[in-house]
Amino acid sequence: MNNLSSYSTEKITADLYPKKFGTTGRIWTLGLIVICLLGAYAYYRQLRYGLVVTEMRDYASWGIYISNFVFFVAISLVGSLITAVLRLANVKWSTPLTRIAEIIAVSAIVFASLIIVVDMGRPERFTNLLLHPRLQSPIMWDVVVIGTYFVISLILLYLPLLPDLQILITHKNKNSGFQNRIYKFLGSFWRGTPEQFRISNRSILILCVAIIPVAFTIHTVTSWLFATTYRPGWDSTNFGAYFISGAFLVGGGAVLVAMYLFRKYYRLENYITEKHFDNMGKVVVMLALLYLYFNINEYLVPAFKMKKPEEAHLNELFAGKYALLFWFCIIIGMLLPMFILLFKRGRRALPAFIAGVMVVVGAWFKRYLIVTPTLLHPFLPMQDVPESYKHYFPSWEEWAIAMGSLAGALLIITLFARLFPIIPIHETVMEKNEEKDII
Amino acid sequence: MPCVLFCLIGHLTKAQADSASQPKRKSLLSVQFHIKNNQVPYLKVETKVKLDKGLFAAGSIPVSIYMDDDLSKDALVGQVKTDPAGEAIVGIPASLASNWKVKSSHTFFAHADSSSTFDPVSQEIAVALARLKLDTVAGGTTRSLVATVLKSEGESWVPMKEVELRIGVKRLGGYLTVGEEDTYTTDSTGKVEVEFVRENLPGDKQGKLEVVALVDHNEEIGSLTTGIVVPWGVVHQYKSDFGERSLWAPPSRAPIWLTLMAYGCIIAVWSMIIYLFTRILKIRRLGKAKKST
Numbered sequence: 001m002n003n004l005s006s007y008s009t010e011k012i013t014a015d016l017y018p019k020k021f022g023t024t025g026r027i028w029t030l031g032l033i034v035i036c037l038l039g040a041y042a043y044y045r046q047l048r049y050g051l052v053v054t055e056m057r058d059y060a061s062w063g064i065y066i067s068n069f070v071f072f073v074a075i076s077l078v079g080s081l082i083t084a085v086l087r088l089a090n091v092k093w094s095t096p097l098t099r100i101a102e103i104i105a106v107s108a109i110v111f112a113s114l115i116i117v118v119d120m121g122r123p124e125r126f127t128n129l130l131l132h133p134r135l136q137s138p139i140m141w142d143v144v145v146i147g148t149y150f151v152i153s154l155i156l157l158y159l160p161l162l163p164d165l166q167i168l169i170t171h172k173n174k175n176s177g178f179q180n181r182i183y184k185f186l187g188s189f190w191r192g193t194p195e196q197f198r199i200s201n202r203s204i205l206i207l208c209v210a211i212i213p214v215a216f217t218i219h220t221v222t223s224w225l226f227a228t229t230y231r232p233g234w235d236s237t238n239f240g241a242y243f244i245s246g247a248f249l250v251g252g253g254a255v256l257v258a259m260y261l262f263r264k265y266y267r268l269e270n271y272i273t274e275k276h277f278d279n280m281g282k283v284v285v286m287l288a289l290l291y292l293y294f295n296i297n298e299y300l301v302p303a304f305k306m307k308k309p310e311e312a313h314l315n316e317l318f319a320g321k322y323a324l325l326f327w328f329c330i331i332i333g334m335l336l337p338m339f340i341l342l343f344k345r346g347r348r349a350l351p352a353f354i355a356g357v358m359v360v361v362g363a364w365f366k367r368y369l370i371v372t373p374t375l376l377h378p379f380l381p382m383q384d385v386p387e388s389y390k391h392y393f394p395s396w397e398e399w400a401i402a403m404g405s406l407a408g409a410l411l412i413i414t415l416f417a418r419l420f421p422i423i424p425i426h427e428t429v430m431e432k433n434e435e436k437d438i439i
Numbered sequence: 440m441p442c443v444l445f446c447l448i449g450h451l452t453k454a455q456a457d458s459a460s461q462p463k464r465k466s467l468l469s470v471q472f473h474i475k476n477n478q479v480p481y482l483k484v485e486t487k488v489k490l491d492k493g494l495f496a497a498g499s500i501p502v503s504i505y506m507d508d509d510l511s512k513d514a515l516v517g518q519v520k521t522d523p524a525g526e527a528i529v530g531i532p533a534s535l536a537s538n539w540k541v542k543s544s545h546t547f548f549a550h551a552d553s554s555s556t557f558d559p560v561s562q563e564i565a566v567a568l569a570r571l572k573l574d575t576v577a578g579g580t581t582r583s584l585v586a587t588v589l590k591s592e593g594e595s596w597v598p599m600k601e602v603e604l605r606i607g608v609k610r611l612g613g614y615l616t617v618g619e620e621d622t623y624t625t626d627s628t629g630k631v632e633v634e635f636v637r638e639n640l641p642g643d644k645q646g647k648l649e650v651v652a653l654v655d656h657n658e659e660i661g662s663l664t665t666g667i668v669v670p671w672g673v674v675h676q677y678k679s680d681f682g683e684r685s686l687w688a689p690p691s692r693a694p695i696w697l698t699l700m701a702y703g704c705i706i707a708v709w710s711m712i713i714y715l716f717t718r719i720l721k722i723r724r725l726g727k728a729k730k731s732t
Contacts, residue, residue: 134690135701144701148708155715162722189726196722203718210711217704 007270009429013167016425017174018418019266025414032411039404042397043118051121053397059382060375060392065119067367068402071250072112072409073146073222074243074363078251079105079153080215084208093279095431096271096423100258102157103422104251107412109150111405118401138224145218152214156207159200162190163426179419219247226370232313233374236302242294246363249291252284253337253359258413260353262422271423274348281347284359288338295330313377322373325365333362465489466558468502470549472566472661480539481530486521486551496525501552506535509548509563514538516547543568543591569660570596571604573652573667582635582671584617586652588625590660598629602654606633608640609649609666615640617650635671642672 007015021029046053056063082101086094117123133140165187172180190196223243226234236242259280263272302310303318317326337355340346346355372392382390394402416422467487474480486500500521508514516535519527531539539545544567553559568591576583586606589596602625607614615637623631635650642648651666684694 132690135693135697136686136688136690141701144705148705148712151712155712155719159719189723189730191726191729193725193729196725199718199722199725203715206711206715210708214708 007432009432012428012432013171013425015268016271016421016423016428017171018168018179018421021418022265024265025418029411029414032407032414035407036404036411039401039407042400042404045397046118046401047123053395055388055392055395055398057389057392058385059378059389060372062119062371062375063392064368064372064394064398064402065115067364067371068405069112069115069119070222070243070367070371071364072108072115072405073219074247074250074367075254075360076105076108076112076149076153076251077215077219077244077247078255079156080211081248081251082255083156084211084215087204087208092431093276095427096268096276097255097259097280098160099157099420099422099424100262101251101255102153103413103416104254104258105153106150106157107409107416109146109153110412111409113146113150114408115402115405118405138221138228141221142218142225145214145221149211149214149218152207152211156204156211158186159204159207160424160427161420162187162196162200163192164421164424166190166192167425168420182419216244219243226374231374232310232377232379233302233370236298238294238297242298245287245291245294246366249284249287249334250360250363252280252287253356253363256280256284256352256356257360260349260356262417263349266417266422268423271428277349277352278344278347281341281352281355284352284355285338285341288334288341288359292334292338295334309377309379313373316373316377317369322369326369329362329366329369332358333366334359337362463491464558466497466551466560467494468549468551468560468562470504470547470562470564471656472547472564473664474569474571474661475664477570477572477663477665479530481528482516482547482549484519484521484527484529484549486525486557488557496523497521497557498523498525500525500554500557502527503550503552504529505548506531507538507542507546510550543593564661566661567591567659569599569654569663571652571654571663571665573606573650573665575667575669576632582669584633584635584650584652584669586623586625586631586633586665588629588654588660588663598625598627599660600625600627600629602629602657602660604631605653605655606631607651607653608637609651614651614653635669637671640672641675642670643675646670646672646674648672 078101083098165183168183220240223239227239259272303314316322337358340355469485471483484502486497488495488497503518504516505514506516517529519529521527546565549562551560570589572587588599588602590599603622605622607616617635618633625631647668647670650669654663684692
């Protein structure tokens with residue numbers, strides 16, 4: 001941060017205090033609500049008429065709902081990366097990014113849970129998963145792990161928020177009545193005593209340690225939904241590590257995007273500085289290299305052997321009808337952002353933001369390529385089936401629901417930033433005091 | 440003129456090349472006589488085409504078969520069409536039963552029709568009526584089988600010597616020899632006695648095995664097969680694993696290792712989460728206590 005030691009506590013509080021939406025904020029929020037409502041209407045149609053309103057059929061039984069689910073699970077891993085890994089490694093520069101990362105994680109995991117229910121033809125039967133759990137099924141493991149990760153992420157978001165809630169409560173006049181009620185409900189008991197801080201810090205430390213294996217598990221189990229099925233493109237022992245490396249990359253890209261937008265529209269240039277973009281850019285380069293390594297493993301080894309069932313699948317990806325999308329994901333979603341962020345000039349705010357957008361968009365389509373083409377290349381030839389069974393392109397209802405879920409996740413982040421400080425006020429003040437002491 | 444000549448020479452050369460490249464084709468028809476358990480006689484027809492050095496099955500070839508009197512309507516055994524493997528089977532119809540019993544040997548005439556892939560070809564085989572008997576040898580400490588080959592001569596059945604036969608236990612995909620040798624030859628009494636040396640062969644629920652004697656493609660009597668059931672196998676009880684703990688069993692029958700691992704992880708992580716909730720409650724209590732003081 002830029003000379004924080006010279007800032008007064010009042011200035012930091014005023015700078016980081018949740019701000020009312022401006023015109024842009026209102027239009028943005030309204031836009032997100034409209035997309036969400038459109039998604040809700042499409043889901044109403046799906047409930048009324050059944051899954052026939054989608055383009056999913058006997059072969060492509062998993063479409064963009066599941067690729068969206070995998071995307072959400074992937075992006076949620078950023079919470080463990082920024083909050084836990086960097087905190088445990090005592091990386092101080094990540095302090096302003098921790099809450100951004102955690103709210104991205106929480107919103108993503110909420111919509112990961114919802115979109116999987118949307119994919120069900122009979123959602124009212126979801127309770128059967130809990131009433132008659134079948135431990136042998138990786139789907140059950142996923143349900144358990146997602147629930148657990150959601151709770152842990154929520155606590156990790158909540159505990160560091162307590163000192164800030166006290167600050168928000170003390171500035172009653174700046175808040176609406178609704179805000180005051182929420183702040184009181186959530187944090188009126190926080191007095192900031194040494195004992196409360198001791199318990200809170202210890203709990204955060206426990207969470208940081210615990211969230212890493214849980215985060216690894218959530219994405220490994222999600223990869224096992226595919227890898228435990230004998231299919232071309234999924235039959236890989238590499239899938240867990242491949243998914244986790246990809247998840248870290250998209251999470252890193254999402255943080256770059258969020259950093260830039262919050263910095264620009266909340267005028268946080270003094271708190272999210274060029275130094276943060278530089279450091280985060282380096283992290284993303286490292287993650288992109290890691291993901292590149294796993295991609296080479298995932299595609300080169302089967303392509304070298306070219307087993308007959310894999311051949312059609314790989315040919316479609318490399319040079320067939322998915323080639324444009326595949327090379328877009330590899331080049332625009334991974335190589336180009338890595339190239340941009342390799343250079344110091346590329347790690348400035350705007351280029352880093354653009355690289356982040358490339359990573360996130362590329363990652364979304366990459367999940368689509370992982371899920372659907374495999375389903376359209378079964379071991380046995382597709383014979384005596386309607387033509388529509390042999391192809392898949394999402395219907396407008398599927399697009400509306402998928403986009404609605406993405407808008408919903410963004411809406412949670414937007415509303416959270418409206419109600420709570422997106423950069424921890426208390427931790428920033430403490431760091432300022434530490435800097436002062438050092439000086 | 441030179442152009443016309445050039446065209447003619449070209450055409451001629453092409454025609455020669457075509458005729459040179461045309462592979463030589465030879466159509467083959469074979470008829471085999473079979474009789475099963477001395478009761479069910481039938482004929483097996485095979486059509487094949489020899490092209491260059493390869494022998495290929497010729498399917499969809501119509502074949503007419505006559506017994507004793509060639510091309511006579513009354514002697515027609517049947518008209519069949521070979522399957523894609525170039526094979527067809529035809530039984531002796533009831534209308535020929537009286538003729539069948541009258542004579543000790545019969546001649547079969549087969550005629551394959553021509554088609555674009557097959558040239559017309561005929562075949563003729565003569566078979567003597569024979570019986571193959573199989574039985575166990577009574578008494579003694581060893582388990583033995585005796586096979587007898589008899590040939591029809593007039594109204595009596597006489598032993599056939601020097602007939603090669605096999606005796607085996609029917610297994611999935613073939614016959615397992617019951618003795619030390621692969622084949623045996625009948626003696627002057629038309630008999631072969633073989634010791635059953637196989638131990639602990641899995642049988643059916645009662646431990647029964649199906650033992651078969653076979654005469655394969657004998658020039659005089661054709662192919663004969665006779666089987667009997669003997670109680671010399673090991674009782675095979677099918678044990679269902681339906682209720683056992685496995686990955687595909689109902690939820691309550693999940694494998695122990697999986698149950699322990701899954702619940703172990705769940706209990707460990709959720710214990711930690713519950714502990715953290717108690718910490719939050721403690722923070723809450725501390726705050727309320729401070730407020731009251």
